[in-house]
Amino acid sequence: MTIFRALQQLMGGAWGLRLVGSLMAMLLVIALKACGGGGGSTPVSVIPTAPPTLVPTPTSPPAAQFTIDVRFPDTSLxxxxxSIIRSAALRWQQIIVGDQPNLPPTNIQANECDRGFPSTPLNFPIDDLLVEVRARNLNDERILGGSAPCFVRASNGLPFYSVILFNTQNLADLEGRGDLPITALHELGHALGFLPTVWEPKGLTAGLVGRDQPTPAGYDPRFIGLNAVNAFNTLGGNATSVPLENQFGAGSRDSHWRESVLGRELMTTRIDREVANPLSILTVGSMADIGYGVDLSAADSFSLGRGGGAAEPLELRELDWVMPIQRIDAQGRRV
Incomplete structure (x- = not known):
């Protein structure tokens, strides 16, 4: 007797027949799967597979970067x-790497620092230093120009708005002789705070007389910031301070490294032409002393003394231009 008929007799009736049919269908499916599926085709699972869980790779936020925003309010350059001045700003951004707190919009108005500076109200955020650059006839072709901070952060005394002025009487010659790149780099150093007006409130100088006083006999002004002193001694000096310029008159005295000792360094009062004028670890160290985050490894190699170029040094005769520095707090208010 077949299995089907035995089950039919066992279960009896239409209901039993339907049940047996279902059982036979199930047996057929099992047999087909055991043999590799009907027609030899590869079995395909119909059980849905959960998609893989994608875990995002952790990423660090981009490192903060010190930014010098150079603007030219007119067509005097x-x-x-x-382009040369912007390139000089990029070089300084290799040296100064620590971000500064952004300044919110302020109520600083146009012309508060000097005629044309600022060119517009500073009613916009500033990150990190805004430098406006113009050229004018300064009525003395021996003067190359000048630079100074005007507004500083109340929290640390570092500039957030500075100005640079070039002399139209010699600007084209500076560019034509190839002296403008190093001159621009030098003036931006002052714009960043390489000046007694920034140093003195921080206690970084010793022996300076008032800027309106005549140069006394044996005058010996010094920079006493620890980072600059360490750099000076690394370069071959042997002192507890760094000599600042003690001659050449207003605009040069007190606000540069001493030419007779540091010769070709960028921040002396002369450019040695046809040779390098390095932005050395000495100047980088002084920037650390006033509060900037710096990269010493980005400094140029340098040794004490001039080591003379083939041409006469170019005197960086600068304006005796001291802005009335004002402090602005983190909310954009005057202090």
């Missing part, structure tokens, strides 16, 4: 001259 040519496009090529503007």
């Amino acid at each position: 040519s496009p090529s001259q503007q």
Whole structure:
């Protein structure tokens, strides 16, 4: 007797027949799967597979970067001259790497620092230093220009708005002789705070007389910031302070490294032409002393003394230009 008929007799009736049919269908499916599926085709699972869980790779936020925003409010500098100054700003951004707190919009108005500076109200955020650059006839072709901070952060005394002025009487010659890049780099150093007006409130100088006083006999002004002193001694000096310029008159005295000792360094009062004028660890160290985060490894190699170029040094005769520095707090208010 077949299995089907035995089950039919066992279960009896239509209901039993339906049940047996279902059982036979199940047996057929099992047999097909055991043999590799009907027609030899590869079995396909119909059980849904959960998609893989994608875990995002952790990423660090981009490192903060010190930014010098150089602006030219008029057309007094040519496009090529503007490009040279922007390149000098990029070089300083390799040296100064620590971000500064952004300044919110302020109520600083146009012309508060000097005629044309600022060119507009500073009613916008500033990150990190805004430098406006113009050129004018300064009525003395021996003067190359000048630079100074005008507004500083109340929290640390570092500039957030500075100005640079070039002399239209010699600007084209500076560019034509190839002296404008190093001059721009030098002036931006002052714009960043390489000046007694920034040093003295921080206690970084010793022996300076008032800027309106005549130079006394044996005058010996010094910079006493620890980072600069360590750099000076690394370069071959042997002192507890660094000599500042003690001659050459207003605009040079007190606000540069001493030419007779540090010769070719960028922040002396002369440019040695046809040779390098290095931005050395000495100047980088002084920037650390006033509060900047710096990268000493980005400094140029340097040794004490001038080591003379083939041409006469170019005197960086600068304006005796001291802005009335004002302090602004983190909310954009005057202090």
